[in-house]
Amino acid sequence: xxxxxxxxxxxxxxxxxxxxxxxxxxxxxxxxxxxxxxxxxxxxxxxxxxxxxxxxxxxxxxxxxxxxxxxxxxxxxxxxxxxxxxxxxxxxxxxxxxxxxxxxxxxxxxxxxxxxxxxxxxxxxxxxxxxxxxxxxxxxxxxxxxxxxxxxxxxxxxxxxxxxxxxxxxxxxxxxxxxxxxxxxxxxxxxxxxxxxxxxxxxxxxxxxxxxxxxxxxxxxxxxxxxxxxxxxxxxxxxxxxxxxxxxxxxxxxxxxxxxxxxxxxxxxxxxxxxxxxxxxxxxxxx
Amino acid sequence: xxxxxxxxxxxxxxxxxxxxxxxxxxxxxxxxxxxxxxxxxxxxxxxxxxxxxxxxxxxxxxxxxxxxxxxxxxxxxxxxxxxxxxxxxxxxxxxxxxxxxxxxxxxxxxxxxxxxxxxxxxxxxxxxxxxxxxxxxxxxxxxxxxxxxxxxxxxxxxxxxxxxxxxxxxxxxxxxxxxxxxxxxxxxxxxxxxxxxxxxxxxxxxxxxxxxxxxxxxxxxxxxxxxxxxxxxxxxxxxxxxxxxxxxxxxxxxxxxxxxxxxxxxxxxxx
Numbered sequence: 425x426x427x428x429x430x431x432x433x434x435x436x437x438x439x440x441x442x443x444x445x446x447x448x449x450x451x452x453x454x455x456x457x458x459x460x461x462x463x464x465x466x467x468x469x470x471x472x473x474x475x476x477x478x479x480x481x482x483x484x485x486x487x488x489x490x491x492x493x494x495x496x497x498x499x500x501x502x503x504x505x506x507x508x509x510x511x512x513x514x515x516x517x518x519x520x521x522x523x524x525x526x527x528x529x530x531x532x533x534x535x536x537x538x539x540x541x542x543x544x545x546x547x548x549x550x551x552x553x554x555x556x557x558x559x560x561x562x563x564x565x566x567x568x569x570x571x572x573x574x575x576x577x578x579x580x581x582x583x584x585x586x587x588x589x590x591x592x593x594x595x596x597x598x599x600x601x602x603x604x605x606x607x608x609x610x611x612x613x614x615x616x617x618x619x620x621x622x623x624x625x626x627x628x629x630x631x632x633x634x635x636x637x638x639x640x641x642x643x644x645x646x647x648x649x650x651x652x653x654x655x656x657x658x659x660x661x662x663x664x665x666x667x668x669x670x671x672x673x674x675x676x677x678x679x680x681x682x683x684x685x686x687x688x689x690x691x692x693x694x695x696x697x698x699x700x701x702x703x704x705x706x707x708x709x710x711x
Numbered sequence: 712x713x714x715x716x717x718x719x720x721x722x723x724x725x726x727x728x729x730x731x732x733x734x735x736x737x738x739x740x741x742x743x744x745x746x747x748x749x750x751x752x753x754x755x756x757x758x759x760x761x762x763x764x765x766x767x768x769x770x771x772x773x774x775x776x777x778x779x780x781x782x783x784x785x786x787x788x789x790x791x792x793x794x795x796x797x798x799x800x801x802x803x804x805x806x807x808x809x810x811x812x813x814x815x816x817x818x819x820x821x822x823x824x825x826x827x828x829x830x831x832x833x834x835x836x837x838x839x840x841x842x843x844x845x846x847x848x849x850x851x852x853x854x855x856x857x858x859x860x861x862x863x864x865x866x867x868x869x870x871x872x873x874x875x876x877x878x879x880x881x882x883x884x885x886x887x888x889x890x891x892x893x894x895x896x897x898x899x900x901x902x903x904x905x906x907x908x909x910x911x912x913x914x915x916x917x918x919x920x921x922x923x924x925x926x927x928x929x930x931x932x933x934x935x936x937x938x939x940x941x942x943x944x945x946x947x948x949x950x951x952x953x954x955x956x957x958x959x960x961x962x963x964x965x966x967x968x969x970x971x972x973x974x975x976x977x978x979x980x981x982x
Contacts, residue, residue: 481890504896512894519884520891522916532913537897567920581895 427621428478430445435473447473449645460615462636463625468665469642471625475591479510485487508537511587515594517578521566526577529566530603533585548591554614572603591623596631608635633657633671633691657691720838726771729840733849735956739963740837744966747826751979755970756825762966763829767783772839780835781828788827792820818980843875852950865941888917
Protein backbone atom coordinates (compact mmCIF):
# COMPACT_ATOMS: atom_id res chain seq x y z
CA UNK A 425 0.00 0.00 0.00
CA UNK A 426 1.17 3.46 -0.75
CA UNK A 427 2.32 5.28 2.35
CA UNK A 428 2.41 8.64 0.62
CA UNK A 429 0.37 9.59 -2.38
CA UNK A 430 0.40 12.97 -4.09
CA UNK A 431 -2.53 13.97 -6.27
CA UNK A 432 -2.05 16.93 -8.62
CA UNK A 433 -0.01 18.69 -5.96
CA UNK A 434 0.71 22.34 -6.71
CA UNK A 435 2.39 24.86 -4.46
CA UNK A 436 2.69 28.54 -5.32
CA UNK A 437 4.71 30.99 -3.25
CA UNK A 438 3.15 34.40 -2.65
CA UNK A 439 -0.08 33.62 -4.43
CA UNK A 440 -2.01 36.71 -5.43
CA UNK A 441 1.03 38.99 -5.32
CA UNK A 442 3.10 40.14 -8.29
CA UNK A 443 5.94 37.94 -6.97
CA UNK A 444 4.04 34.65 -7.12
CA UNK A 445 6.08 31.69 -8.26
CA UNK A 446 4.95 28.11 -8.69
CA UNK A 447 7.56 25.88 -7.09
CA UNK A 448 5.73 22.59 -7.45
CA UNK A 449 3.45 22.15 -10.42
CA UNK A 450 0.86 19.39 -10.68
CA UNK A 451 2.88 16.54 -9.22
CA UNK A 452 1.20 13.16 -8.82
CA UNK A 453 3.04 10.12 -7.54
CA UNK A 454 2.90 7.43 -4.92
CA UNK A 455 5.55 6.03 -2.62
CA UNK A 456 5.27 2.51 -1.26
CA UNK A 457 5.88 1.54 2.33
CA UNK A 458 9.49 0.62 3.07
CA UNK A 459 10.99 2.21 -0.02
CA UNK A 460 14.17 4.26 -0.01
CA UNK A 461 13.62 7.07 -2.47
CA UNK A 462 16.32 9.38 -3.77
CA UNK A 463 15.17 12.87 -4.76
CA UNK A 464 17.40 14.75 -7.18
CA UNK A 465 17.09 17.96 -9.15
CA UNK A 466 19.18 21.06 -9.58
CA UNK A 467 18.87 24.08 -7.29
CA UNK A 468 15.44 25.71 -7.52
CA UNK A 469 13.78 22.70 -9.12
CA UNK A 470 11.22 22.46 -6.33
CA UNK A 471 12.55 19.54 -4.31
CA UNK A 472 12.69 21.38 -1.01
CA UNK A 473 9.19 22.77 -1.46
CA UNK A 474 7.88 19.35 -2.42
CA UNK A 475 9.22 17.64 0.68
CA UNK A 476 7.90 20.40 2.93
CA UNK A 477 4.38 19.73 1.70
CA UNK A 478 4.75 16.07 2.69
CA UNK A 479 4.72 16.75 6.44
CA UNK A 480 2.36 19.69 6.32
CA UNK A 481 4.87 22.49 6.83
CA UNK A 482 3.53 23.98 3.63
CA UNK A 483 -0.08 23.69 2.71
CA UNK A 484 -0.56 22.86 -0.98
CA UNK A 485 -2.16 25.57 -3.11
CA UNK A 486 -4.12 22.83 -4.80
CA UNK A 487 -4.06 19.06 -4.89
CA UNK A 488 -3.74 16.58 -2.08
CA UNK A 489 -1.16 14.82 0.06
CA UNK A 490 -2.43 11.45 1.23
CA UNK A 491 -0.68 9.77 4.13
CA UNK A 492 -1.75 6.13 4.49
CA UNK A 493 -4.70 6.98 2.29
CA UNK A 494 -5.88 9.99 4.32
CA UNK A 495 -5.64 13.62 3.27
CA UNK A 496 -3.28 15.24 5.79
CA UNK A 497 -5.19 18.52 5.58
CA UNK A 498 -8.57 16.92 6.27
CA UNK A 499 -8.26 18.22 9.83
CA UNK A 500 -5.85 21.16 9.84
CA UNK A 501 -5.82 21.23 13.64
CA UNK A 502 -4.28 17.79 13.78
CA UNK A 503 -1.41 18.60 11.44
CA UNK A 504 1.07 18.06 14.29
CA UNK A 505 0.20 14.37 14.29
CA UNK A 506 1.26 14.25 10.65
CA UNK A 507 4.61 15.79 11.56
CA UNK A 508 5.27 13.00 14.05
CA UNK A 509 4.52 10.42 11.35
CA UNK A 510 6.55 12.14 8.66
CA UNK A 511 9.88 13.13 10.20
CA UNK A 512 11.82 15.83 8.45
CA UNK A 513 15.51 16.58 8.72
CA UNK A 514 16.30 19.95 7.15
CA UNK A 515 19.49 21.05 5.45
CA UNK A 516 22.16 21.89 8.01
CA UNK A 517 19.95 20.62 10.84
CA UNK A 518 22.66 21.33 13.43
CA UNK A 519 21.43 24.92 13.64
CA UNK A 520 18.20 23.81 15.29
CA UNK A 521 19.87 22.48 18.48
CA UNK A 522 18.96 24.40 21.60
CA UNK A 523 18.85 22.24 24.72
CA UNK A 524 21.40 22.05 27.51
CA UNK A 525 22.33 18.45 26.86
CA UNK A 526 22.44 16.22 23.82
CA UNK A 527 19.96 13.77 25.29
CA UNK A 528 17.44 16.46 26.19
CA UNK A 529 17.67 17.89 22.69
CA UNK A 530 17.03 14.53 21.07
CA UNK A 531 14.10 14.01 23.45
CA UNK A 532 12.45 17.29 22.38
CA UNK A 533 10.46 15.67 19.56
CA UNK A 534 9.24 12.65 21.56
CA UNK A 535 8.38 15.01 24.43
CA UNK A 536 6.17 17.02 22.09
CA UNK A 537 4.37 13.81 21.15
CA UNK A 538 3.01 13.66 24.65
CA UNK A 539 5.21 10.85 25.94
CA UNK A 540 6.34 10.86 29.56
CA UNK A 541 9.84 12.25 30.15
CA UNK A 542 11.13 8.74 30.87
CA UNK A 543 9.71 7.34 27.65
CA UNK A 544 11.08 10.31 25.71
CA UNK A 545 14.56 9.77 27.15
CA UNK A 546 14.32 6.07 26.36
CA UNK A 547 13.50 6.88 22.73
CA UNK A 548 16.28 9.45 22.63
CA UNK A 549 18.81 6.86 23.75
CA UNK A 550 17.67 4.45 21.05
CA UNK A 551 17.87 7.15 18.39
CA UNK A 552 21.33 8.18 19.58
CA UNK A 553 22.49 4.60 19.14
CA UNK A 554 21.22 4.59 15.53
CA UNK A 555 23.42 7.53 14.61
CA UNK A 556 26.37 6.17 16.55
CA UNK A 557 26.41 8.56 19.50
CA UNK A 558 27.81 6.79 22.54
CA UNK A 559 26.74 7.36 26.13
CA UNK A 560 29.61 9.79 26.64
CA UNK A 561 27.68 12.29 24.55
CA UNK A 562 24.44 12.18 26.52
CA UNK A 563 25.27 14.86 29.04
CA UNK A 564 27.40 17.10 26.82
CA UNK A 565 26.14 20.45 25.61
CA UNK A 566 25.23 20.25 21.93
CA UNK A 567 27.17 23.46 21.35
CA UNK A 568 30.54 21.95 22.28
CA UNK A 569 30.35 19.20 19.65
CA UNK A 570 31.98 19.15 16.24
CA UNK A 571 29.93 19.91 13.13
CA UNK A 572 29.48 16.26 12.19
CA UNK A 573 28.49 15.27 15.72
CA UNK A 574 25.97 18.09 15.93
CA UNK A 575 24.45 16.94 12.67
CA UNK A 576 24.06 13.43 14.04
CA UNK A 577 22.40 14.77 17.19
CA UNK A 578 19.95 16.72 15.02
CA UNK A 579 19.14 13.68 12.89
CA UNK A 580 18.67 11.58 16.03
CA UNK A 581 16.22 14.24 17.22
CA UNK A 582 13.96 13.41 14.28
CA UNK A 583 14.56 9.64 14.33
CA UNK A 584 13.56 9.65 18.02
CA UNK A 585 9.98 10.46 17.03
CA UNK A 586 10.03 7.08 15.26
CA UNK A 587 8.35 8.39 12.10
CA UNK A 588 6.87 6.09 9.47
CA UNK A 589 8.40 8.27 6.81
CA UNK A 590 11.78 9.92 7.26
CA UNK A 591 12.76 12.76 4.95
CA UNK A 592 16.35 13.95 4.86
CA UNK A 593 17.26 17.10 2.94
CA UNK A 594 20.90 16.84 1.93
CA UNK A 595 22.03 15.23 5.16
CA UNK A 596 25.63 14.92 4.00
CA UNK A 597 26.16 18.51 2.79
CA UNK A 598 29.31 20.03 4.22
CA UNK A 599 30.62 16.83 5.79
CA UNK A 600 34.04 15.36 5.02
CA UNK A 601 34.14 12.18 2.86
CA UNK A 602 34.45 9.87 5.85
CA UNK A 603 31.63 11.62 7.74
CA UNK A 604 29.45 11.23 4.66
CA UNK A 605 30.10 7.52 4.32
CA UNK A 606 29.45 6.94 8.01
CA UNK A 607 26.25 8.94 7.99
CA UNK A 608 24.94 7.27 4.85
CA UNK A 609 25.56 3.79 6.17
CA UNK A 610 23.83 4.78 9.42
CA UNK A 611 20.82 5.91 7.41
CA UNK A 612 20.84 2.65 5.45
CA UNK A 613 21.19 0.69 8.68
CA UNK A 614 18.32 2.54 10.29
CA UNK A 615 16.16 2.00 7.22
CA UNK A 616 16.87 -1.75 7.28
CA UNK A 617 16.22 -2.21 10.99
CA UNK A 618 13.16 -0.01 11.17
CA UNK A 619 11.78 -0.95 7.76
CA UNK A 620 10.22 2.48 7.26
CA UNK A 621 10.10 4.71 4.24
CA UNK A 622 13.00 7.09 3.66
CA UNK A 623 13.27 10.01 1.25
CA UNK A 624 16.75 11.32 0.69
CA UNK A 625 17.30 14.61 -1.12
CA UNK A 626 20.84 14.86 -2.40
CA UNK A 627 23.07 16.58 -4.90
CA UNK A 628 25.45 13.65 -4.88
CA UNK A 629 24.51 11.22 -7.62
CA UNK A 630 26.97 8.73 -6.16
CA UNK A 631 25.18 8.71 -2.80
CA UNK A 632 21.77 8.38 -4.37
CA UNK A 633 22.91 5.64 -6.77
CA UNK A 634 24.34 3.68 -3.87
CA UNK A 635 21.34 3.61 -1.59
CA UNK A 636 18.09 4.44 -3.40
CA UNK A 637 15.54 1.90 -4.62
CA UNK A 638 13.80 4.47 -6.75
CA UNK A 639 14.65 7.97 -7.83
CA UNK A 640 12.45 11.01 -8.24
CA UNK A 641 13.88 13.65 -10.56
CA UNK A 642 12.52 17.15 -10.16
CA UNK A 643 12.98 19.61 -12.99
CA UNK A 644 11.55 23.15 -13.16
CA UNK A 645 8.71 22.42 -10.69
CA UNK A 646 7.67 19.17 -12.36
CA UNK A 647 8.33 15.57 -11.48
CA UNK A 648 10.36 14.82 -14.59
CA UNK A 649 11.11 11.16 -13.90
CA UNK A 650 10.26 8.67 -11.22
CA UNK A 651 11.48 5.11 -11.47
CA UNK A 652 13.97 2.47 -10.39
CA UNK A 653 17.48 3.82 -9.86
CA UNK A 654 19.02 1.81 -12.68
CA UNK A 655 16.43 2.97 -15.21
CA UNK A 656 16.82 6.60 -14.25
CA UNK A 657 20.58 6.55 -14.55
CA UNK A 658 20.32 4.84 -17.92
CA UNK A 659 18.89 8.15 -19.21
CA UNK A 660 22.12 10.07 -18.84
CA UNK A 661 21.56 12.46 -21.74
CA UNK A 662 18.19 13.60 -20.41
CA UNK A 663 19.60 14.08 -16.92
CA UNK A 664 22.40 16.23 -18.27
CA UNK A 665 19.89 18.45 -20.02
CA UNK A 666 18.35 19.07 -16.61
CA UNK A 667 21.67 20.16 -15.14
CA UNK A 668 22.19 16.78 -13.48
CA UNK A 669 24.48 13.90 -14.33
CA UNK A 670 24.85 10.20 -13.76
CA UNK A 671 27.40 8.88 -11.24
CA UNK A 672 30.90 9.16 -12.59
CA UNK A 673 31.47 5.43 -12.59
CA UNK A 674 28.27 4.87 -14.56
CA UNK A 675 29.49 7.36 -17.12
CA UNK A 676 32.90 5.70 -17.40
CA UNK A 677 31.35 2.32 -18.11
CA UNK A 678 28.96 3.90 -20.59
CA UNK A 679 31.86 5.43 -22.55
CA UNK A 680 33.69 2.12 -22.47
CA UNK A 681 30.60 0.52 -23.93
CA UNK A 682 30.46 3.14 -26.62
CA UNK A 683 34.01 2.26 -27.60
CA UNK A 684 33.05 -1.36 -28.02
CA UNK A 685 34.11 -2.89 -24.73
CA UNK A 686 31.83 -5.68 -23.54
CA UNK A 687 30.86 -4.19 -20.16
CA UNK A 688 27.46 -3.85 -18.54
CA UNK A 689 26.15 -0.96 -16.49
CA UNK A 690 27.20 -0.09 -12.96
CA UNK A 691 25.93 2.34 -10.37
CA UNK A 692 28.58 1.84 -7.72
CA UNK A 693 32.28 1.16 -7.57
CA UNK A 694 31.66 -2.43 -6.45
CA UNK A 695 29.47 -3.15 -9.44
CA UNK A 696 32.03 -1.60 -11.75
CA UNK A 697 34.77 -3.80 -10.33
CA UNK A 698 32.61 -6.82 -10.97
CA UNK A 699 32.18 -5.73 -14.59
CA UNK A 700 35.78 -4.78 -15.26
CA UNK A 701 37.72 -7.48 -13.42
CA UNK A 702 36.93 -10.31 -15.87
CA UNK A 703 38.19 -8.14 -18.73
CA UNK A 704 41.47 -7.48 -16.96
CA UNK A 705 41.92 -11.13 -16.13
CA UNK A 706 41.50 -12.06 -19.76
CA UNK A 707 44.27 -9.60 -20.43
CA UNK A 708 42.03 -7.86 -22.88
CA UNK A 709 42.81 -4.33 -21.92
CA UNK A 710 45.40 -2.70 -24.09
CA UNK A 711 44.90 0.79 -25.31
CA UNK B 712 4.77 33.42 6.91
CA UNK B 713 7.31 35.56 8.66
CA UNK B 714 8.91 36.51 5.35
CA UNK B 715 5.84 38.51 4.41
CA UNK B 716 6.37 41.12 7.13
CA UNK B 717 7.26 44.38 5.41
CA UNK B 718 10.48 45.63 6.89
CA UNK B 719 12.66 48.36 5.56
CA UNK B 720 9.85 50.33 4.01
CA UNK B 721 11.81 51.71 1.12
CA UNK B 722 9.79 51.69 -2.09
CA UNK B 723 12.09 52.23 -5.05
CA UNK B 724 11.06 54.96 -7.45
CA UNK B 725 12.26 57.91 -9.44
CA UNK B 726 10.16 60.79 -8.12
CA UNK B 727 11.47 64.25 -7.30
CA UNK B 728 11.51 63.31 -3.66
CA UNK B 729 13.35 60.06 -4.31
CA UNK B 730 16.07 61.99 -6.07
CA UNK B 731 16.56 64.56 -3.34
CA UNK B 732 19.67 64.55 -1.20
CA UNK B 733 18.84 62.41 1.86
CA UNK B 734 20.48 64.91 4.21
CA UNK B 735 18.28 67.72 2.96
CA UNK B 736 15.27 65.43 3.17
CA UNK B 737 15.96 64.59 6.81
CA UNK B 738 16.51 68.21 7.81
CA UNK B 739 13.44 69.51 5.97
CA UNK B 740 11.16 66.81 7.29
CA UNK B 741 12.44 67.47 10.78
CA UNK B 742 11.69 71.16 10.31
CA UNK B 743 8.25 70.31 8.99
CA UNK B 744 7.50 68.20 12.05
CA UNK B 745 8.65 70.93 14.43
CA UNK B 746 6.32 73.40 12.76
CA UNK B 747 3.42 70.97 13.06
CA UNK B 748 3.71 71.72 16.75
CA UNK B 749 4.32 75.42 16.29
CA UNK B 750 1.01 75.89 14.47
CA UNK B 751 -1.57 77.36 16.84
CA UNK B 752 -4.65 77.97 14.69
CA UNK B 753 -6.66 76.23 12.03
CA UNK B 754 -5.35 78.36 9.17
CA UNK B 755 -1.73 77.40 9.80
CA UNK B 756 -2.73 73.80 10.44
CA UNK B 757 -4.55 73.72 7.11
CA UNK B 758 -1.48 75.17 5.40
CA UNK B 759 0.64 72.37 6.85
CA UNK B 760 -1.87 69.66 5.97
CA UNK B 761 -1.97 70.87 2.40
CA UNK B 762 1.83 70.88 2.24
CA UNK B 763 1.98 67.34 3.62
CA UNK B 764 -0.52 66.24 0.98
CA UNK B 765 1.51 67.93 -1.76
CA UNK B 766 4.68 66.24 -0.50
CA UNK B 767 2.95 62.88 -0.58
CA UNK B 768 1.73 63.59 -4.09
CA UNK B 769 5.25 64.39 -5.28
CA UNK B 770 6.65 61.22 -3.75
CA UNK B 771 4.77 59.25 -6.42
CA UNK B 772 3.86 56.53 -3.95
CA UNK B 773 0.34 55.17 -3.94
CA UNK B 774 -1.99 56.26 -1.18
CA UNK B 775 -2.43 52.62 -0.19
CA UNK B 776 1.03 52.51 1.37
CA UNK B 777 0.41 55.68 3.33
CA UNK B 778 -2.93 54.46 4.57
CA UNK B 779 -1.30 51.31 5.81
CA UNK B 780 1.23 53.21 7.90
CA UNK B 781 -1.53 55.38 9.36
CA UNK B 782 -3.61 52.31 10.12
CA UNK B 783 -0.85 51.01 12.35
CA UNK B 784 -1.17 53.97 14.71
CA UNK B 785 -4.89 54.56 14.38
CA UNK B 786 -5.50 53.34 17.92
CA UNK B 787 -2.98 55.75 19.43
CA UNK B 788 -4.51 58.64 17.48
CA UNK B 789 -8.03 57.81 18.63
CA UNK B 790 -6.93 57.24 22.21
CA UNK B 791 -5.08 60.54 22.57
CA UNK B 792 -7.82 62.48 20.75
CA UNK B 793 -10.55 61.13 22.97
CA UNK B 794 -8.46 61.87 26.03
CA UNK B 795 -7.89 65.43 24.79
CA UNK B 796 -11.60 65.97 24.29
CA UNK B 797 -12.01 66.38 28.03
CA UNK B 798 -9.32 69.00 28.48
CA UNK B 799 -9.46 72.65 27.56
CA UNK B 800 -11.74 75.57 28.27
CA UNK B 801 -14.47 77.36 26.35
CA UNK B 802 -18.17 76.76 26.36
CA UNK B 803 -19.58 73.46 27.46
CA UNK B 804 -20.91 71.47 24.53
CA UNK B 805 -21.86 68.23 26.20
CA UNK B 806 -22.11 66.97 29.72
CA UNK B 807 -21.97 63.29 30.59
CA UNK B 808 -22.07 62.82 34.33
CA UNK B 809 -19.07 64.56 35.80
CA UNK B 810 -17.31 64.80 32.45
CA UNK B 811 -17.65 67.83 30.27
CA UNK B 812 -16.70 68.33 26.65
CA UNK B 813 -15.88 71.94 25.96
CA UNK B 814 -15.23 73.66 22.64
CA UNK B 815 -11.53 74.01 23.52
CA UNK B 816 -11.36 70.29 24.04
CA UNK B 817 -12.75 69.63 20.58
CA UNK B 818 -10.11 71.77 18.89
CA UNK B 819 -7.45 70.16 21.09
CA UNK B 820 -8.57 66.76 19.91
CA UNK B 821 -8.56 67.80 16.25
CA UNK B 822 -5.12 69.33 16.59
CA UNK B 823 -3.55 66.33 18.27
CA UNK B 824 -5.04 63.92 15.71
CA UNK B 825 -3.91 65.99 12.75
CA UNK B 826 -0.45 66.43 14.25
CA UNK B 827 0.14 62.75 14.90
CA UNK B 828 -1.21 61.65 11.53
CA UNK B 829 0.86 64.27 9.67
CA UNK B 830 3.93 63.30 11.65
CA UNK B 831 3.52 59.65 10.65
CA UNK B 832 2.84 60.57 7.03
CA UNK B 833 5.93 62.76 6.87
CA UNK B 834 8.21 60.12 8.32
CA UNK B 835 6.61 57.66 5.91
CA UNK B 836 7.56 59.97 3.03
CA UNK B 837 11.14 59.85 4.30
CA UNK B 838 11.37 56.08 4.76
CA UNK B 839 9.41 55.28 1.60
CA UNK B 840 11.61 57.38 -0.65
CA UNK B 841 15.04 56.88 0.93
CA UNK B 842 16.90 53.59 0.89
CA UNK B 843 18.19 52.49 4.28
CA UNK B 844 21.78 52.85 3.15
CA UNK B 845 21.43 56.43 2.01
CA UNK B 846 19.52 57.14 5.19
CA UNK B 847 22.41 55.96 7.35
CA UNK B 848 24.83 57.76 5.06
CA UNK B 849 22.93 60.97 5.59
CA UNK B 850 22.71 60.46 9.34
CA UNK B 851 26.44 59.87 9.48
CA UNK B 852 27.08 63.10 7.62
CA UNK B 853 24.59 65.08 9.70
CA UNK B 854 26.05 63.80 12.94
CA UNK B 855 29.61 64.60 11.96
CA UNK B 856 29.77 67.77 14.07
CA UNK B 857 29.25 65.59 17.15
CA UNK B 858 32.78 64.28 16.65
CA UNK B 859 33.90 67.28 18.66
CA UNK B 860 32.29 65.62 21.66
CA UNK B 861 34.05 62.33 20.88
CA UNK B 862 30.89 60.67 19.58
CA UNK B 863 31.90 57.77 17.33
CA UNK B 864 29.77 58.89 14.42
CA UNK B 865 31.17 56.55 11.79
CA UNK B 866 30.94 53.54 14.07
CA UNK B 867 27.32 54.31 14.91
CA UNK B 868 26.47 54.64 11.22
CA UNK B 869 28.30 51.41 10.45
CA UNK B 870 26.38 49.58 13.18
CA UNK B 871 23.10 50.88 11.77
CA UNK B 872 24.03 49.76 8.27
CA UNK B 873 25.01 46.30 9.48
CA UNK B 874 21.88 45.95 11.57
CA UNK B 875 19.71 46.86 8.59
CA UNK B 876 21.66 44.55 6.34
CA UNK B 877 21.04 41.58 8.62
CA UNK B 878 17.33 42.06 9.19
CA UNK B 879 16.26 40.01 6.15
CA UNK B 880 18.98 37.43 6.77
CA UNK B 881 17.85 36.87 10.33
CA UNK B 882 14.21 36.74 9.28
CA UNK B 883 15.02 34.00 6.84
CA UNK B 884 17.01 32.21 9.51
CA UNK B 885 14.09 32.48 11.95
CA UNK B 886 11.81 31.03 9.33
CA UNK B 887 14.13 28.05 8.82
CA UNK B 888 14.51 27.36 12.53
CA UNK B 889 10.77 27.66 13.06
CA UNK B 890 10.13 25.11 10.32
CA UNK B 891 12.71 22.77 11.79
CA UNK B 892 11.22 22.95 15.27
CA UNK B 893 7.70 22.63 13.93
CA UNK B 894 8.84 19.49 12.16
CA UNK B 895 9.85 18.20 15.58
CA UNK B 896 6.35 18.90 16.80
CA UNK B 897 6.96 22.23 18.50
CA UNK B 898 3.60 23.82 19.20
CA UNK B 899 3.68 27.59 18.87
CA UNK B 900 0.05 28.31 18.27
CA UNK B 901 -1.75 27.09 21.37
CA UNK B 902 -1.39 27.39 25.13
CA UNK B 903 -1.34 30.25 27.58
CA UNK B 904 1.10 33.12 27.78
CA UNK B 905 3.71 31.25 29.82
CA UNK B 906 3.50 28.23 27.57
CA UNK B 907 3.88 30.35 24.47
CA UNK B 908 6.88 32.14 25.90
CA UNK B 909 8.43 28.78 26.68
CA UNK B 910 7.70 27.59 23.17
CA UNK B 911 9.84 30.45 21.87
CA UNK B 912 13.00 29.12 23.50
CA UNK B 913 13.71 26.46 20.86
CA UNK B 914 13.67 29.27 18.31
CA UNK B 915 15.44 32.03 20.20
CA UNK B 916 18.41 29.99 21.37
CA UNK B 917 19.47 28.72 17.94
CA UNK B 918 18.83 32.21 16.58
CA UNK B 919 21.12 33.77 19.17
CA UNK B 920 23.81 31.20 18.56
CA UNK B 921 23.74 31.76 14.83
CA UNK B 922 23.68 35.56 15.22
CA UNK B 923 26.87 35.40 17.24
CA UNK B 924 28.42 33.09 14.69
CA UNK B 925 27.48 35.53 11.92
CA UNK B 926 28.88 38.44 13.91
CA UNK B 927 32.21 36.68 14.36
CA UNK B 928 32.35 35.78 10.69
CA UNK B 929 31.55 39.32 9.63
CA UNK B 930 34.13 40.79 12.00
CA UNK B 931 36.71 38.41 10.59
CA UNK B 932 35.81 39.27 7.01
CA UNK B 933 36.00 43.00 7.76
CA UNK B 934 39.38 42.65 9.40
CA UNK B 935 40.65 40.61 6.48
CA UNK B 936 39.80 43.56 4.27
CA UNK B 937 41.68 45.89 6.62
CA UNK B 938 38.68 47.74 7.94
CA UNK B 939 39.86 50.19 10.57
CA UNK B 940 37.00 52.61 11.05
CA UNK B 941 36.10 55.86 9.38
CA UNK B 942 39.46 57.64 9.49
CA UNK B 943 40.33 58.79 5.98
CA UNK B 944 37.67 56.63 4.40
CA UNK B 945 36.11 57.95 1.21
CA UNK B 946 32.61 57.26 -0.07
CA UNK B 947 31.56 55.41 -3.18
CA UNK B 948 28.49 57.59 -3.49
CA UNK B 949 29.22 61.15 -2.48
CA UNK B 950 26.11 63.02 -1.39
CA UNK B 951 25.51 66.23 -3.31
CA UNK B 952 22.74 68.71 -2.74
CA UNK B 953 21.56 70.35 -5.96
CA UNK B 954 19.02 72.83 -7.32
CA UNK B 955 16.17 70.46 -6.54
CA UNK B 956 17.15 70.47 -2.88
CA UNK B 957 17.51 74.24 -2.75
CA UNK B 958 14.05 74.60 -4.27
CA UNK B 959 12.53 72.21 -1.73
CA UNK B 960 14.26 74.06 1.10
CA UNK B 961 12.82 77.40 -0.08
CA UNK B 962 9.34 75.90 -0.25
CA UNK B 963 9.54 74.45 3.24
CA UNK B 964 10.89 77.69 4.67
CA UNK B 965 8.02 79.60 3.01
CA UNK B 966 5.45 77.25 4.54
CA UNK B 967 7.11 77.61 7.94
CA UNK B 968 7.11 81.39 7.60
CA UNK B 969 3.41 81.22 6.71
CA UNK B 970 2.78 79.30 9.92
CA UNK B 971 4.64 81.89 11.99
CA UNK B 972 2.81 84.80 10.34
CA UNK B 973 -0.62 83.26 10.86
CA UNK B 974 0.30 82.48 14.45
CA UNK B 975 1.09 86.14 15.05
CA UNK B 976 -1.89 87.71 13.28
CA UNK B 977 -4.67 85.19 13.90
CA UNK B 978 -6.05 84.13 17.26
CA UNK B 979 -4.94 80.75 18.57
CA UNK B 980 -7.43 77.89 18.62
CA UNK B 981 -5.84 75.97 21.47
CA UNK B 982 -6.46 76.37 25.13
